Amino acid sequence: MAKRLTQQDIARMAGVSQATVSLVLNNRTDSGVRIAEDTRARVLEVIRRTGYVANPIARRLHDQRNRILGVFTYEAVFPSTRADFYQPFLEGIEEQAEAVGCDLLLFTSAKATGGKRRIFSDDSRIRLADGCVLLGRSIDRDDLAQLVAEAVPFVSIGRRDDAGGPVPHVGADYAAAVRDLVDRAVALGHREFAYVGAGTGAESSADRLRGFKEAVAAHGVHGVHVQFTGLGQLVEAGVTCVLAEEVSDGAALVLAARERGLSVPGDLSVLTLGAATRPAPDDVRLTGFHIPRREMGRRAVQALTEVLEHGTTPQELLACEFVEGTTLG
Amino acid sequence: MAKRLTQQDIARMAGVSQATVSLVLNNRTDSGVRIAEDTRARVLEVIRRTGYVANPIARRLHDQRNRILGVFTYEAVFPSTRADFYQPFLEGIEEQAEAVGCDLLLFTSAKATGGKRRIFSDDSRIRLADGCVLLGRSIDRDDLAQLVAEAVPFVSIGRRDDAGGPVPHVGADYAAAVRDLVDRAVALGHREFAYVGAGTGAESSADRLRGFKEAVAAHGVHGVHVQFTGLGQLVEAGVTCVLAEEVSDGAALVLAARERGLSVPGDLSVLTLGAATRPAPDDVRLTGFHIPRREMGRRAVQALTEVLEHGTTPQELLACEFVEGTTLG
DNA sequence: ACCCTGTAATAATTCGAATTAGCAGGTTGA
DNA sequence: TCAACCTGCTAATTCGAATTATTACAGGGT
Incomplete structure (x- = not known):
């Protein structure tokens, strides 16, 4: 050779x-x-x-710059099943990386332990890059804590709770977005709400549920939270407006309602909270909000640049735009 | 800190x-x-x-191996308009890179000169990686020649003509795939053929046309090549089977034929040669062949591994599978 | 002849881990 | 009793690039 x-x-x-x-x-x-x-x-x-x-390796050993930014995901980013989720983020990341003249390093080598990649293994490559963008619905708490503890320059896409210190992130303001949906529904006369979804675990879920609770409290209306449920229970309880964390759940509710002869949004309004992690039927145009994934990718790289240059800990939430569908009335 | x-x-x-x-x-x-x-x-x-x-940096410096594989494209790969083309390749590349424990470096920093990125510029970063996979319909001849001349370890996805020496590549065997289509058409009684498309420029186009010419010669049937044409001229010339390099051209011909009251494949057979670079209507199920893009990505990384380990110059063409549609009869 | 001032380049060191050659100190065998 | 041989460890070097300290040399002034 x-x-x-x-x-x-x-x-x-x-x-x-x-x-x-x-x-x-x-x-x-x-x-x-x-x-x-x-x-x-x-x-x-x-x-x-x-x-x-x-040689970037030698260069980096001596001083701290490669002009290489790492992108870590727990799964492969290209397989088409994941593509819908990762692609808009990556589009923004790539765009901004190109703008600041950095190359992108995809940590495909992270050896999978039990199916999932790990950030830290016996041969962690995370430090090959100047800094790193973390991408994924949820991120291992221990990994996060170790990143903070070892002062690895990184930015998470998606808000993260403190992990032994504040976690730099660029997220979507789900709480505000959900509050906005409830506001609109209340303005249309709704008084009985239901939130369908985990509402816990990942920060993105917790934020949505928090926004829901804050909004119903502020308006003095009634709101329940269920992990999952049949349409029957909701209708029986007199619920007129359902907020579904998962797009597919929302779509399923709409279809179920139609089968029962209920009109949407005549008898029941269904709102979705934007997380399309599972494929959903596309003949239902759900009302909800748009998650600015591409912009989040762009901003994350900008934030990482700030971390690298000033050692700050940027935390930012981007607004989600209301999406007019046909399921709120 | x-x-x-x-x-x-x-x-x-x-x-x-x-x-x-x-x-x-x-x-x-x-x-x-x-x-x-x-x-x-x-x-x-x-x-x-x-x-x-x-510290992985110090370790790598000593080991003389970065375990980084580069991926060069002339354009951004993530934008959804390109995704259909690049994604299957990248899927295979990522899969195999993960298998051999290497990270992937996307050359997003390559400064665009007139819209297109260049491999070699003032500060080419191509050598950041141990080796590199080149991806794109056509690749600049000069760039290719320089890569060969400078002995940069690389593998092209897609067959490439010599450029001051043999170019390592993993391509699709378009010539064989087109010959196969003609064989099938001849077996069904066709005697008058037309090839619609560039047939020149990129190797992938030239290979298809070459396969066409070889096949019609071998069967002693009649075949013409036109860059582009209206349906009328083809019908007038007595052509009964058209091979369209572009999926969209093929689809357009089918639609045009139907409008004229011609039956497809009753009066005219239309075959596509697999290159969907432009969006095409999906209500026409064209007969043609499948380009094994994902497998090409995988094999390219394997080939690159061989280049790095043994300094060989692998060249390989993968077979395309026949795709049964409704436009050949 | 001597000092001084620029100028142009190099020797030597640094970063952190891996590796090789080799050094003490003890044991064995003839 | 002295060479041969283990055992357990360390000093020194290596990788490639960046940086600091230093040298070599020329020309000008006194």
Whole structure:
């Protein structure tokens, strides 16, 4: 196998020392460093001819910059079953990475222990990159705590609770988005609400449920939370407006209601809270909100840039836009 | 910010040398390396207590292997408009990269000159990776020649003509796939053929046309090649079977034929040659062949592994599977 | 001849871990 | 009793690039 070129090789070809090559390469003109014009030209010519690029590993060992940003996910990002979820985020990440002139490193090598990739293993590559974007519905608490503890520069996509310290993140403001939906429903006369979904576990679920509880409390209306339920129980309880965490659950409720001869939104309104993790029928145009995934990706890379430059701990929630469907009335 | 622990620190705490820590850490028991049980235990205890993890950067520097594979494309890969084309390839690439324990580096930093990224620019980052997979319908001849000349380890997805030397690639055997289609049509009685499409430029186009010409010659039937054409000219010329390089062209011909009251495949057979680079109507089930994109991605990474390990120049064409549609009779 | 000032380049060191050669100190065998 | 041989560990070197300290040399002034 052809060995990779080193600065030493370039130096030999140009008839100078390794140090000189480094100085020319980094265009150092500051404090007491001088290189004669023709020497500089000679070195640059060799570099151009050979296509030499500094070994990022060695470079990173010495100082802290690769212009490589890592992207960690617990699963493969490309398989089409996941594509719908990851793609908008990645689109934004790629766009912004291109804008700031960084390459993206996908940690596909993270060895799966029990099906799921791990951030930290005996051979963690996370530090190969300058910093890292974390992507996934939920992120292992221990991993998160270790990232914070070891001061790895990273930004999570999606809000995260503290893990031994504040976790830098760019998330969607689910609480506000859900409150907005309830506000609209109340304005249309609804008084009996139900929230269908986990409402716990991942922060994204908890935030939605919190928004729901805050809104019903603020309006003094009635709201119940059930993990999952049949349509019958809801109707019996007099519920007129259902908020479904999962798009597919919402769609299922609409179909079930129609089968029973109930009109949507005449007899029952159904709102979705935007998390399409499972495929859903597309003949139902649910009312809900849009999660700005692409923008979240973009902002996450921007935030990571700030972390790297200023050592800050940015936390930001982006607004979700209301989506007019046909299931609220 | 707390400085990261080093082996030197661990060594100090355990009262041994840095070398001993390294030996214990890597569990080296081979050839002449021996560590007393209690010393080993003492070191391991310190490691456990401190949660020390070896710095992967330093490790890689020594190992002369980054375990990073590059993926170069002339465009962004995530935007949904490109996704249909790139995704199956990337799916295979990611799968195999994960299998061999390598990370993937997307060259998003390649500065766009006139809309298209360039492989070689002032500060080409192509050598950041151990090797590189090239992805795209057509690849700049000069770029390719330079890659070969500079002995950059790479593999192209898609067959490529020599460029100052053989170009390592994993492609689809379009010539064979097209010959197969013609064979089937001839067996069904067709004698007058037309090939619609560029048939030149990218190797993938040229290969298809070559397969077409070889097949009609072998069967002694009549075949014409036109870059693009109206349905009228084809019918006038007595053509009974059309092979369209572009899926959308094929679909358009079918629709045009139906509008004229011609039956497909009763009066005219239409075959597609698999390259869906433009969106096509999906209410026409064209007969043609399947391009094994995912498998090509997988094999490309395998081939790259061979290049890196043995310095070979693998060239491979994968078979395309016949796809039964409703437009051949 | 000597000192001084620039200028242009290099030697040497650093980063953290892996590896190799080799050194003490003890045991065995002839 | 002395070479041969283990055992258990460490000093020194390596990887590639960046940086600091230093040297070599030329030319000008006194």
